Amino acid sequence: MNDAPSPSANTTTTTTTPDLRWLQASEREVATAMATIRRESRPKWVPTKRQVLVHVNGCLILWYLCFVFMAIGMRVHLYEVRQATAADIGELVIAIAVLAVWLFGAYLLRRWAAQPPSPRARLKEWRQTLTALANGFEPKPSPVATFSSIITVERTAVREYPRFVAPGVEIGNLSYRSSGRSGEWHYIAVELPSPLPHLILDATSSGRISGDLPVGFEREQRMSLEGDFDRWFHVYAPQAYGKEALYVLTPDVMAALIDDAARYNVEIVDDTLVFFIPGAADFAEAETWESAHAILTTVAPRIVAKSRRYLDERVPGQDVPRVLTKIAAARTDPKARWIEPRPIIGPDGRRLDIRDRRTGAWSIVAAVGWFALLTFLYAVPGIFAFAGLMSIVDGR
Template structure:
């Protein structure tokens, strides 16, 4: 991999980027500044709710609907604080619209130029197209950054980002996906050397699908294949493939699904680090190339008339691991309803109570 742009002088990087006129950061990716602005406005709304409701309850409950001098004084102080807060929020919002800090912009330029120098294009995509276990539900996942390359061996890599549960913590995984010439049975290799708890699968995969492989491969990966497709999995995991996985991809979880193999890490990949690009090159030239050759020669004998089909297919029993997609069904709709209710209670409820409290103060009938 050509990694010269990761250490090139900043002036040279800026000059090269000016000729490219492209950026790897999409507008939908929030910055820390934008998150700060969002937090400021949200806290301001809750401040209005608490202050106005407190004064309003005091007027209605203890003042017999009569607004006294102390109430007007407290209201005036609250309004002054409110105006100052709004001014600060507007200044923060203006500050957030400024271009990224030079250091962050330079880091983005370096990784973009490195990708271009190695034949990869920065591609923007909001929703993840990967139907893999690591990013379920894919409809709520996003990819940033994302780099792609076309050709005989279509490749894409980047960082996959999503949230666990409805309001769970954000999860980011680095990934590298390679398109195979024909599909293989669903196969998942859970790395035992990447810092995750052994057997900590991303979704509820039936543990009875675990394969027992010869040699010391089981000390590095826990392999899972659909029931009845163990022999086919052994075909894909030929001795040279297993050796390459141990030597070059021991820190990756590996999933073969349909006509794609996906290598992923439990943490985000740092594309400003030359070591990351070196690992990508190692995987592409090693184990990925071996899997491409195995896929090109594979046929599922359970499906009749494969030689008459324009494209090879996998039998229904081998296309997916059992329980690999528990996140489907009614859960996505329930999560959406839950999220809408959360927004209602976070914004609409305090806004209505703040207005009601303010009207209780000024209405002293």
């Protein structure tokens, strides 16, 4: 009997192809490998579908009580001169019996939701965890956003799971739920050696960003590039930084984007490069890892190289190649060293002009709307159910 091969965290993403052996390995091999690394693959703060079903069931119980008690209570109060009849009492007994059975079912549902994931779901999580480790990524889910982007504006409302981290790179899915809005994104985030001006590439194949997020871009910031690149991406850059966008989007970069990242929207913000598409990716499928590998080995390195060489000459001092550390004895101290100036982007290039309804007054309106919706779903049926019950009690 052969032992299952152990996953390696030393494999990097620079290999010719990603290591996908764990996606096809037998159940026994996967279980043995997970036992050796002793890792939890799903954090407790990630809600399961079962837990969501528990909340939906609780809301339905409240609405059931509301309709039943209000219907009987209004009949007693309005049509029977505040005098409950035997038929009313009979209906109330039947409703309470149905409620008792329902509550017992809710108890069983809650116990079922508290159980570990099904063997099939657990095996799927194990496969993606082992595949991540084999390709040099560590599973590190996060209950908050770990990078800045147009998709992480509401940072505390974002959950990143699954999330896999390697030096300077992270890939995963993020979900957000805030002020009545919710959704999911698949993303690849790469740390740049120095900041670049803000740049957004809106992929035409995955739908407009403004259709998936409550944002809008000023038309004057739209750039038209050579060839047929506009068929694949709509490019937005700060008006004063059009030349910098051309510096980044050279022909080889554009070709790589079309070949390997045509489905992804792209954002460069400060020292972070983000590729993202709507919806969650399945990390137990080979296609997800192959797409990420292609981006990390063809597209991202080209943009990283551009970032390494870029200096914003609009900022005073950025054009000085080297400066001497400010040490009093710099001229005589053999340990005195020469350092590069800290790269800085001018204020006009740090951010695009974006109309974002998640911030400012729009965020307040959305928060009020979300509170009103929760009140309607939970507080309203509870209050009316209590009022209906009191009408029945008064009519005894």
